[in-house]
Amino acid sequence: MAETLKGMKRTHRCTELTTADVGKEVVVMGWVQRRRDLGKLIFVTLRDRSGIIQVVFNSETNPELHEKASQVRSEYVLAVRGTLARRSEEAINRNMVTGEIEIIASELRILNKSEVPPFHIEENVDANEALRLKYRYLDLRRPHLQRNLHLRHRIAKIARDYYDDNGFYEIETPFLTKSTPEGARDYLVPSRVHPGKFYALPQSPQIFKQLLMVSGFDRYMQIVKCFRDEDLRADRQPEFTQIDLEMSFVDMEDVIAVNEGFISRLFRETLGLDIPVPFKRLTYKEAMERYGSDKPDTRFGLELVNISDLVAESGFKVFRDAVENGGSVRAINAKGAGAKFSRKEIDALGEVVKTYKAKGLAWMVVEAEGLKSPIAKFLTETEIGQIKERLGAEPGDLLLFVADKDEIVFDALGHLRLELGEKLGLIDHKRYDVLWVTEFPLLEYDEEEQRWVAKHHPFTAPMDEDIDYLDTDPGRVRSKAYDMVINGYEVGGGSIRIHSQELQARMFRVIGLSDEQAGERFGFMLDAFKYGTPPHGGMAFGLDRLTMLLAGTDNIRDVIAFPKVQTAACLMSNAPDVVDEKQLEELHIKTTVNDKSEA
Incomplete structure (x- = not known):
């Protein structure tokens, strides 16, 4: 006993x-x-x-x-x-x-007493992750995970203290709210007392924090749980935590300055590192053209180089067609890799870019006596010389090319760049590079829905000089949006918001919402904007992702006490699960799945 x-x-x-x-x-x-x-x-x-x-x-x-x-x-x-x-x-x-x-x-x-645990409670346990997640209460006894959760606690406390020092009130916003289907899918909650109607769990406190600015609270923050019903990745969960904030009477520089102060303090108090401010900045256009990503890892080079003008009339049809069809040809110079990579390894790199919809990967190995490449025969000596000069090519270098629509070229070479950075040992994993990416496109065209959609969310303000293009050339409009990126991860993002009722209504029309539809979904917000809305802006940091980076892990489940797996299921509690018929009757719900084994 x-x-x-x-x-x-x-x-x-x-x-x-x-x-x-x-x-x-x-x-x-x-x-x-x-x-x-x-x-x-x-x-x-x-x-x-x-x-x-x-x-x-x-x-x-x-x-x-x-x-x-x-x-x-x-x-x-x-x-x-x-x-x-x-x-x-x-x-x-x-x-x-x-x-x-x-x-x-x-x-x-x-x-x-204790039964014999299903795995050893030790630092570097070799049990597979599924077993550890099933017995998560035992897994959490391991020192590694306890240190991570202590770090998470420290980050949350530093955030509260820092924003309190800077005049922010922590204010809670609702969890049971209205579905506004723009972006990721909502998690819906049926209402028992309003048959046939549903609440939605918030993907973000966005509307409510803007309404707090209308209410005159000036500076708001909250450490808040958010929910998105979307496919999972290693750094994403269906429920996640944000350090959320909003500020009145500010422009982008004010928001950036406050949050640089937070990150600087966070690194100093958790890791003892001094991150100098101001952080470097890249526009979205520059980030895409140099790194092929709007969240670039700038700890190493291997930047993309545009050679479209050099090969626009090339004898190599793949290059020529890409340029003629409005795309581009871009390349990476993997310095010294030509001497290190076998043909088989180069072919494997081709498979990497195909994962991102590229049709293939062209390559050249620069040698002292000439060039080794399956595409060299299609290019003139002048074209080859110009390509080598633009890429700064030297003997031993491996030149890698993708030709396609810009979005495919950026995506494929951006991921190939990361693959090469790891393979060539170019990434200093003890280093932290922090930067801002600014001037995102306000809108992007959704081919499936055949309409423009907001790149971030429909409350983001367009840049003043681009407003006139909203109706005539929506794809040209840049936004007053900014993301913070650390080592290739977006850790936070925000924008200056639209505070004009007329401009907000216009934005809804641009993304295909009629005035009636906008009123049904966002009427209470549009009404609020009639009563004197201050200029305002803010951002949100992903607490899970920030903790993951500071803890030095690449798996977000390592910094969450009870995480879900790729299927959004909890292996420990077996959630989600079927419920009693009586519960469904009370909620006026019938399911199309009858067999519990299928549920």
């Missing part, structure tokens, strides 16, 4: 004890990491969230306690009273924070 804590109170967590406490009576509590039985001595390594400490049970000084200690096993929950002692010089463990000290036990209580 499990023992109780009656009359026993913890004095320290395991690693709070130091050599300064030697000689004191202490009480620690936690889980058994390891038990070593050396006959007269039993050593138990006890673990709590702070770390581990060694406890010693001696049969000569306390045989009953020694006998009791022989019963404990891994993951038993213990309370131990004893005297803190200094270890002998030969017994010191320099790999432990508490390696110079140990507790000589005088009392042991077994608070709970």
